[in-house]
Amino acid sequence: MKIAIMGAMPEEISPILEKLGSYKTTQYAGNKYYESTYRGVDLVVAYSKIGKVFSTLTATTMIEHFGADRLLFSGVAGAISPTLKVGDLIVATKLSQHDLDITAFGHPYGYVPEGAVFVEADKEMIEMSKKVASEMGKSVQEGIIATGDQFVANEERKNWIGKTFGADALEMEGGSVAVVCSALNIPFFILRAISDAADMDASFSFDEFLESSAKESAEFIMKMVQSIIENAK
Secondary structure, rough: OEEEEEOOOHHHHHHHHHHHOEEEEEEEEEEEEEEEEEOEEEEEEEEOOHHHHHHHHHHHHHHHOOOOOOEEEEEEEEEEOOOOOOOOOOEEEEEEOOOOHHHOOOOOOOEEEEOOOOOEHHHHHHHHHHHHHHHOOOOOEEEEEOOOOOOOOOOHHHHHHHHHHHEEEEEEOHHHHHHHHHHOOOEEEEEEEEEEOOOOHHHHHHOOOOOHHHHHHHHHHHHHHHHHHHHHO
16 A cells, blocks of 8 residues: 655645655656655655646656555645635545636536546545544534636635535645546545635735644644554554
């Protein structure tokens, strides 16, 4: 078993690297990958850089080049659902791409031929996350996460995404990672901590809460890794 742990920004994986302590750094395809062992299991950790293209490249590399057989994503997101506040955790049940638009050809938003509007995350790891949340005394919401190559700081756009995709949160990498993992038959789990409300104040609150929210997400991801290892015994 080899587990990939991925984030989009250095702040999203630095708490994980701190917990690992020692690791080997490999430069490949314009990025850095950190290899380590944790409780006898191999890990590869990386931040992709922001956006769907970079996250697609990084997820594919972790699977095809480094041999990961499951992938966990740790990061932050903007809230759409009014039930989500800054610091809350959301587990993706399925993901979409809110900026994918070929509606001119009669298709729904987020859809391409031979594809799907939504990609479902691994149900087994979602169930596992409920137990982890209970053990940590945390409340974790499940929901739909929408992905796009834009930092949404606009109430109207946010509400459109929520209505069109039934989305609870939005970010810039999860949907593309989901497509890669689905295509390569790799179970994946995407966890986001809320850093902003994706409205006109999003750019300000994002910077303020990025570090604390990323730590919340990273702590949970490492507990998930422990649970995966224990269940594999």
